[in-house]
Amino acid sequence: xxxRGVTVTYRNGHTALHDVSFAIPRGTITALVGxxxxxKSTLFKAIMGFVPVATGEIRLLGLEVRxxxxxxxxxxxxxxxxxxxxxxxxxxxxxxxGRYGHMGFLRRPRAADRAAVDRALGRVGMEAFxxxxxxxxxxxxxxxxxxxxxxxQDGRVILLDEPFTGVDVKTEEQIVAxxxxxxxxxxxxxxxTHNLGSVPEFCDRTVLVRGTVLAAGPTATTFTRANLARAxxxxxxxxxxxxxxxxxxxxxxxxxxxxxxERPLVQYGDRTQDREGAQ
Ligand SMILES: Nc1ncnc2c1ncn2[C@@H]1O[C@H](COP(=O)(O)OP(=O)(O)OP(=O)(O)O)[C@@H](O)[C@H]1O
Numbered sequence: 001x002x003x004r005g006v007t008v009t010y011r012n013g014h015t016a017l018h019d020v021s022f023a024i025p026r027g028t029i030t031a032l033v034g035x036x037x038x039x040k041s042t043l044f045k046a047i048m049g050f051v052p053v054a055t056g057e058i059r060l061l062g063l064e065v066r067x068x069x070x071x072x073x074x075x076x077x078x079x080x081x082x083x084x085x086x087x088x089x090x091x092x093x094x095x096x097x098g099r100y101g102h103m104g105f106l107r108r109p110r111a112a113d114r115a116a117v118d119r120a121l122g123r124v125g126m127e128a129f130x131x132x133x134x135x136x137x138x139x140x141x142x143x144x145x146x147x148x149x150x151x152x153q154d155g156r157v158i159l160l161d162e163p164f165t166g167v168d169v170k171t172e173e174q175i176v177a178x179x180x181x182x183x184x185x186x187x188x189x190x191x192x193t194h195n196l197g198s199v200p201e202f203c204d205r206t207v208l209v210r211g212t213v214l215a216a217g218p219t220a221t222t223f224t225r226a227n228l229a230r231a232x233x234x235x236x237x238x239x240x241x242x243x244x245x246x247x248x249x250x251x252x253x254x255x256x257x258x259x260x261x262e263r264p265l266v267q268y269g270d271r272t273q274d275r276e277g278a279q
Contacts, residue, residue, distance in 0.1 A: 001023070001157060002024075003020050004056050004059075005057075006019070006055070006056035006057070007056060017039045017042050017043060017046070020039075023216075024205060026061070026186050028205055029179055029180070030203060031199045032193070032207050033193065038209045047060070072101035072155070074159070075159070077147055077160040078146060079161045080142060085134065087135070091126065091129050091130050091145050094148075094149055095152050096117050096152070098151070098152035098154075099152055117152050119151070120148040124178065129141060129145075139167060140166065143167055143175070144174070156188065158190075172198070176202045203223075205217060206218075206219045208223075208228070214230050215231075
């Protein structure tokens, strides 16, 4: 995945992303990290072709976005809030939607489509729920169903919007294991997350956004104290890097991550004002 000089301006004139450039190789998991309003969803929308790119270009597996979408190469796992859960549809039907791009005009599933749905439900451990209404599932179960839809689609580029929000630790571990397996199959995954604690654990690369890309590259060199302070500067009260997470909350002020030795790396608080690297 490649973005070069991408600027996205909404119809009301608001430029949500300015001059964004980064490159992500195949067979990697990349975290997309930034505060609320930083432009993460806008980047996803641009990659999905939902919003036009004013300047610059995005290429997916060497193809233009339109061509990659036409070839059904891009799968999207949405945030729970984007979905109308009152719509009466069975779990297996949601997963079958992933096959639509592979079907003919009449969307009549063939044996191969049904097999892909079975496989996908199996991979996320949701076979037993296939005849349940999607609206009746828990948050974590819904996430797994949408992951299954992406698997059934067989997308080579998979975009995941906040896959860990509202899921328990066990489900999070299952999702991470699945993403690792997909990485080993050579897929490209871009994962927007507020759950900073898990980023160094399973994301090979990190893209930090705040209206533009502040830094992008291998997590080891990008997910640094200085870069995180730039991405969250002024908003984050307390912040430390590495080790187990304490909170899994949408509000960045409540995210605290401890180092292995429990020594904070960066703190924004009443007494501690280590603003190294902040802008
Ligand atoms: N349809 C729209 N029209 C105009 N401005 C928009 C639109 N959607 C988003 N924005 C603005 O663009 C900026 C980036 O928003 P975006 O939704 O991409 O942020 P985000 O990083 O995904 O935030 P969050 O973490 O809250 O999901 C924000 O300032 C937002 O108000």
